[in-house]
Amino acid sequence: MAAQFKERLDAHAVARIGAAITAVAPDFAAPKFSAAVVPGLAERELIARVEHIADGIAAHLLRPFPDAAAVLVAALGAPVPTEAPDVSLDDGPLRGFLVWPLTRFIARYGADHFDAAFGALREMTRRFTGEFAVRGFIEREPERAYALLGVWADDPDPHIRRLVSEGSRPRLPWGQRLRGAIADPSAGLALIERLKDDPSLYVRRSVANHL
Template sequence: MTEVTQAAPALKEIFNRARLQHIAEQTAAVYPAFDVPAFLTHVSKDLDNLSLMQRLNRVSRGLHACLPDDYVATLDILYKLAPRLNSGFVTLVLPEYVALYGQHDFERSMQALKYFTAFGSSEFAVRHFLRLDFGRALQLMQDWAQDDNEHVRRLASEGSRPRLPWSFRIETLMRDPSPVLPILDALKADSSLYVRKSVANHFNDITKDNPDWVLDQIESWSLDNPHTAWIARHALRSLIKKGDRRALTIMGAGHAAQVRIEQLSVSPEQVRLGDRINLSFRLTSTAAHSQRLIIDYALHYVKKAGGTSAKVFKLKTLNLAPGESVRVSREQQIRDFTTRAHYAGKHELDILINGECLARTFFDLTD
């Protein structure tokens, strides 16, 4: 029997016709005058050709077309609607509404974003208010960083990221990240993993434009707190992949590794698109003392024009005692992504330890 693997539905199907019907019904439940047919006609037009974020925006505009013109009255309806929606991502239509139609009422709108973020996230919408009045918005977000609700604390960090995915960049913070330091400093030992992930991603964003600023901050931290140490490790991941010596030193791996790599192999040596490769090698310490080792591998993808482009993948971090040996292995599927296509040819694979390439092997991708 042939096994059939069904592809996962596209993300944009979060806003499929059944979900649009749900939004309409729940809105009518809290606002009986809501024109359900008009709303569905508005949001369903050309639906199949709209992306996820275009569908989100369309729903917010559809709500605006069928709710009262009075912004305060509509906010009251949306406050009642928020807990009734059956998807956290779908609730993003509510802060999107605020971003589209509430910029004239700054304080009320920022309070609405604070409320709505607990149901999904207001991270995209709040950026419009940072762009509208940077200082005023940032002051409120500094207060949010002290809030009892982890969703609100996360919004303070996530919403002010300079390079938030799926949103526009905040050029002011790309040039100078110092205005967000009070937010990040308040959250650098947060008890919530949800918040810590945001803080780490925020710092990692900043390393793309201001790596020394990030390193200066983290070098001043005490990493005795496990929450702070977790943030530091994940905040520096891009710099560590680049072999940045200061970042590696912060993580205790700034020294050259004293090791021997044996039995390095990639199997199979010849693969087709969709196949899996298995990377394996034995690592033995040649040092007289324990070593902190950060082990990555770089895969040099063949490009359409014939050159290569390297992407670094994490393997593991470990402490290796004198003379100790460990087996390191990883399986990876060679498949296309929306962000990366594969082309036939010899693919180099480098073993990186503490930022240095210590061994190399190859495999062939065939048509």
């Protein structure tokens, strides 16, 4: 499955990401970004492609992290529908799989900017998912992260509530393990207790996966 998914992050995807960023940050050199990133795609598998594109963004979006995060949020398209979150999004606005490298940029370069990082991930998860990107923040600053996830558990947007469940899973396929949560799952289980009867099936399915 990863082999199939990796083809969504191809040269066309890189060009679309570059164009979307340039549309809100004209100084971002999309042709140079593509020229630097595309030659390294073929040899990489899915997760490595995500990281490679994220590093390419960092090399060409030359701004302090909070400003860079704001640019990436501004480049996003409309949120995806919760009733069909996996709909093919190969054309149109910047959302779906194309947002994954953006979330990786946030995770990789936002470690010292908790508020700006979580603010960006809140918007990105409405277009793809931030479940992989939040995990490093939970590991580094668990009290702060769980407190914010507790607020998000009451968010009116089911994308955000689902992120609370998926992001706090101790073990997540393709995701970083939450060693603290594996040792003591109580904080995550407290969140799940609040979400187990969520009105959205989209969220309840995530809760079932968590458990």
